Amino acid sequence: MKFTTVAAALVLMTTAADAQTTWQMHINFPAGNFDTQNAMKFADAVKEETNGEVVIEVMAGGSLGLKGPEVLGAVRDGIVPIAHYHLDTAVGDEPFFAIQGLPYLTRGFDDAAKLNALAKPTFDKIAERNNQKILYSVFWPGAQLYTSEPVEAVSDLSALKIRTANKSSTDFLADVGAAPVLMPWADALVALASGGLDGIATSSTSGVDGKFWEFMGAVNTISYVNPTAVVAVNLDAFNALSAENQQIIMDIAARMEPELRSVAATEDTVRLKELGEQGMAVSAPSEAFATALEEAARKQWDAFAESGGPEARPVLDAYLAERK
Incomplete structure (x- = not known):
């Protein structure tokens, strides 16, 4: 039994x-x-x-x-x-x-x-x-723009060495006059500490993780992409x-x-608030700045419509019509 x-x-x-x-x-x-x-x-x-x-x-x-x-x-x-x-x-x-x-x-x-x-x-x-x-x-949280001094217009971006994480961001910032540098996250922190960069484009989460307030004084919440x-x-x-x-x-x-x-x-x-509490100047882009950024970005939209496959143009057009 x-x-x-x-x-x-x-x-x-x-x-x-x-x-x-x-x-x-x-x-x-x-x-x-x-x-x-x-x-x-x-x-x-x-x-x-x-x-x-x-x-x-x-x-x-x-x-x-x-x-x-x-x-x-x-x-x-x-x-x-x-x-x-x-x-x-x-x-x-x-x-x-x-x-x-x-x-x-x-x-x-x-x-x-x-x-x-x-x-x-x-x-x-x-x-x-x-x-x-x-x-x-x-x-994901939008990609913000971290710099030593506040950036309030496209002209303020001229020749700034800004770290990017992918080709799309690199091309975008180049189109608005910056000097973007595509590099891994770990290398970016080293470059910041040594003065090899003027800024970084990344999320509020990464800004806190990297303690950007130790290297830079401003962040503009341009949120140019939510991956x-x-x-x-x-x-x-x-x-x-x-x-x-x-x-x-x-x-x-x-x-x-x-x-x-x-x-x-x-x-x-929460992270944007924390950046401000650590002494960074947190600002939103002016309407003129945002409009200028979007105008520069449209170059990539048009390229995607041609390269993204048969669904690219219909989905893009439907979205832009709804976004308005």
Whole structure:
């Protein structure tokens, strides 16, 4: 009798273990980052609502060894079952993804949401073509302009050496007369400390993380881009789940997405306040400055309409009509 009971217990344990699916999620940001925290909240909800049948382990800080441009392909090929990545990093493989990173196309979180709603069908089609499904997306705090002295007009940007993180930002700032320098984050902090840079274009979160007040005195909230980050799952891994658990995960993603997006908006407000409390002069662009920046940005919009694929022009035009 005792043997039978133990044997039965072992069978139940084995069955439970076999039923559990564990996914390791790549994310490039550290555990304390707001979007890593978002991913952890999502993972907790998935574990709870699937009764532990699906467990997502959030591997923070890029601990799985992937670099940004590699992540789309890594999810596609099943190297990782699930990942968080910025669409910007996959533009080399999928040009349409560039739409969410076009300078001054979005002017804040509300604009980013409008653009995403129109672009989402194409994003989803691209994801499926790459053997994955986008579960949810988050718009990151806008890229602000940090400088030693306040920048109030395009003329103030003349020849300023400003660090940028991607080609789009580099081209944009060059078009308004600055002297942008494309370089990794770690190198940028060294260049700031040594006087090799006059400024940096990045988010309020990065401004606080980098303690920019130690090097610069002003930040203009031009918010010229709100990059989109997604969490996407490999389709083979997703389809291997029971239909019930697939639906549970999709329902969780749809339910939590507005909350996760609001975290980013709150993050931006809190960090900008912190920058001001640390002594930086925080200002918004004047109408004339904003208009001049947008005029310069339109060059990239037009280029994207030609290079972003058949959906590029229709989605761009629909968004611009709605944005007004």
